Amino acid sequence: MNRVGLALKWFLFVWMVVVIWAAFMWIPSAEGFKGESSRIVFFHVPTAWVATLAFLVSCIASGMYLWRREPKYDFGAAVSAGLGLLYAVLATVTGAIFAKIMWGAYWNWDPRQTSITILLLIYAAYFALRSAVADPEKRATLSAVYSILAFVTVPFLMFIVPRIYFSLHPDVMTNADPDNSLDSAHLIVLLASLAGFTGLSVWLYSVGTRIEKIRHRRRQEVL
Amino acid sequence: MSDLTGIMAVTMIIWIGLFAYVYRLDRKVSRLED
Numbered sequence: 001m002n003r004v005g006l007a008l009k010w011f012l013f014v015w016m017v018v019v020i021w022a023a024f025m026w027i028p029s030a031e032g033f034k035g036e037s038s039r040i041v042f043f044h045v046p047t048a049w050v051a052t053l054a055f056l057v058s059c060i061a062s063g064m065y066l067w068r069r070e071p072k073y074d075f076g077a078a079v080s081a082g083l084g085l086l087y088a089v090l091a092t093v094t095g096a097i098f099a100k101i102m103w104g105a106y107w108n109w110d111p112r113q114t115s116i117t118i119l120l121l122i123y124a125a126y127f128a129l130r131s132a133v134a135d136p137e138k139r140a141t142l143s144a145v146y147s148i149l150a151f152v153t154v155p156f157l158m159f160i161v162p163r164i165y166f167s168l169h170p171d172v173m174t175n176a177d178p179d180n181s182l183d184s185a186h187l188i189v190l191l192a193s194l195a196g197f198t199g200l201s202v203w204l205y206s207v208g209t210r211i212e213k214i215r216h217r218r219r220q221e222v223l
Numbered sequence: 224m225s226d227l228t229g230i231m232a233v234t235m236i237i238w239i240g241l242f243a244y245v246y247r248l249d250r251k252v253s254r255l256e257d
Contacts, residue, residue: 009249013242020238024231036227043234207245210252 009203016196022189030186037101042189044094046197047087052158054084054201055123059151062144071216072209074140077147078130079208083201085123092116112169115157122150 023042030038058080065073095113096106107113129146133139162169182190 009246016238016242017235020231020234024227024234036230203245203249207249207252210256214252214255 008199012196012199012203015192015199019189019193019196023193027185027189030182034101037098038186040094040098041186042193044091044098045190046194047094048091048158049194050197050201051084051087051091052154053198054080054087054205055151055154057205058084058147062147065140065144066148071136071140072213074144075209075212075216076205077144079205079212081123081126081147082208083204085120085127087197087201088116088120088123092120110169111162111164115161119154119157122153126150 019042023039027039027042029036058077061073061076061080064070065077092113095116099108099110099113100106126143126146130139130143133142
C-alpha cells in the first residue's frame with residue numbers, strides 16, 4: 001500500500017466521520033418533514049447516486065470487454081454491477097425507512113419503489129446469468145452484452161418513469177421551486193456525503209477488481 | 224442520550240466496522256499480489 005493511497009484512505013475515514021456527525025448533530029431538521037426523517041437524505045441520495053454510477057461503469061467496462069476481449073474489463077464490469085446492486089439495495093432500504101416515517105408504510109408501490117425493484121431484479125439476473133455459464137470467455141461475452149442492455153433501462157427506471165407518474169417521492173435535487181429546495185447547509189453536507197460515498201465506492205471497486213485478478217491468476221496457474 | 228445521538232452512534236459504529244473490514248481486506252489483497 002503506497003503512502004498516497006494510505007493517506008487517502010484515512011482521509012476518507014475522517015471525512016465520513018465528519019459527514020455522519022454533521023448529518024445528525026450540526027444540521028437542524030428540515031421543515032416539511034416529519035420528525036428527523038429529512039436526515040436520511042444524506043445517506044439515501046448518495047447510495048442511489050453511487051448505484052447509478054456503478055451501473056454506468058459496469059456498462060462501460062462491458063463495452064470495453066467486447067472491444068478488447070481482456071479479462072480485466074470483465075472483472076471490472078462484474079465488480080461494478082455487484083457494487084451497484086449493493087448500493088441499490090441500501091437505497092431501497094433507506095427509502096423504505098423514510099416512507100414509513102413520512103407516509104406510514106414501508107412499502108407503497110410508489111413509482112420510485114416499483115422502478116428500483118425492477119432494476120434490482122434486472123441486475124440480480126445479471127449474476128444469475130454469470131453463475132449459469134461455466135466457460136469464462138462465454139460467460140464474459142454474454143454478461144457484457146446483458147450488462148449493456150441492462151444499463152439501457154437505468155435512465156428510464158431511475159429518472160424518467162418516476163417523473164412521468166405521480167409520486168410521493170420528494171424531488172429536492174432537481175425542482176425549481178425555491179421554497180422546496182435544500183438550504184446551503186443541507187446542500188454542503190449532502191455534497192460531502194456524495195463525495196464520501198463515491199470515494200468509498202472507488203476503493204471497493206479497486207479491492208474487488210484486484211481480488212478477481214488474483215483469482216484469475218490462480219486459475220491460470222492451476223490450468 | 225437522545226434518540227438522534229443513539230442513531231448517530233450506531234451509524235458511526237457501522238462506518239468504523241466497514242472501514243476496518245475493507246482496510247484489512249485491502250492489506251491482505253496487497254500481500255497476495257506481492
